[in-house]
Amino acid sequence: MESQSQPEFDRENLNEDVVNMRTLWVNELNAPEILPYNEEMVTEMLEQIRNQQEYVDSVYEDRAQLTEEKSFVNKLYQMEIDRLRYTVSSYLRTRLRKIEKFAVHILSDAALTQRLSLKERNFAQQFVMLFESHVNELALNKFADDYRSLTAEGMVTEPNLDSFVFCEGKEGAEAVQVDEKGGDFVQMHPADRYVLRYRSIKSQVESGQIELI
Known part of the structure; x- marks a missing residue:
């Protein structure tokens, strides 16, 4: 008999979140531009992962009730949780790579800036500031005044929306x-x-x- 204190593995809600998160992830992976950040979905997914991890951990801790069958099923649950962690991490890493590549372009457009989370926005601003300082010291201060800005025509990297x-x-x-x-x-x-x-x-x-x- 299972311990009454153990949380339940909520497969129904988890499966729905997996589908939504995977769509968000695949769209971000394949879109040439950065897409709007879905804070609600990411927060919900992270909460689901935490809840399901608590369940898996509680099963392993209850040694008295840990049968071979339950241990096998628990390992499958853990594999699913690890897969979800990878999906969320890959989604966030993909966004960071796009921010690093298109930071100047994104921050120069209010609509694009609104697509970022607060942490991403702060990261983009810090990245541009450090990058601009580095490039100025390295090369831009040797250029004519018209070409010393990172936002000068032809110097801003933009996504290819026609791909x-x-x-x-x-x-x-x-x-x-x-x-x-x-x-x-x-x-x-x-x-x-x-x-x-x-x-x-x-x-x-x-x-x-x-x-x-």
């Missing part, structure tokens, strides 16, 4: 304009997969009507 991405239509996906003149459209269908320019689907990726794969 091609693999994507999948979801329920409610609308037709996508695939040419600059607006005469060529692709009707997105649920579960169908496409290769399109990111720029043409970016708004639907953010709304959840299209997922990157």
Whole structure:
């Protein structure tokens, strides 16, 4: 008989969070630009991981009730928790790499800056300040005044929004304009997969009507 003090492994809620977190992660991995930070989802996922880890730990601590079968199942739970930790960590690391690469571009646009969490914003500001100081000492102070700023034309690294991405239509996906003149459209269908320019689907990726794969 299980100890009444043990928390339960909430598989139903965890599975739902896994699907949502994986979508968030895969979108971030494949989008050329940084996407809006989903603080609610990340916080919920971390809370779920903590709760499930407490359950797994409590099972191992209850030696009297630890059967071979329960130990095996517990190891499967631990593998699932480790996989979730990796997903969250990879999501956050991917965002940090984009911030380092496009920090000046992001901070120069208020809408893009709002996509960052508070910690990410602070990181981006510190990164730009240190990078600018380093580059000034290394080279910029030797350039003409017009080229001493990191924000000078041609010096800011920007994401290529016209790069091609693999994507999948979801329920409610609308037709996508695939040419600059607006005469060529692709009707997105649920579960169908496409290769399109990111720029043409970016708004639907953010709304959840299209997922990157």
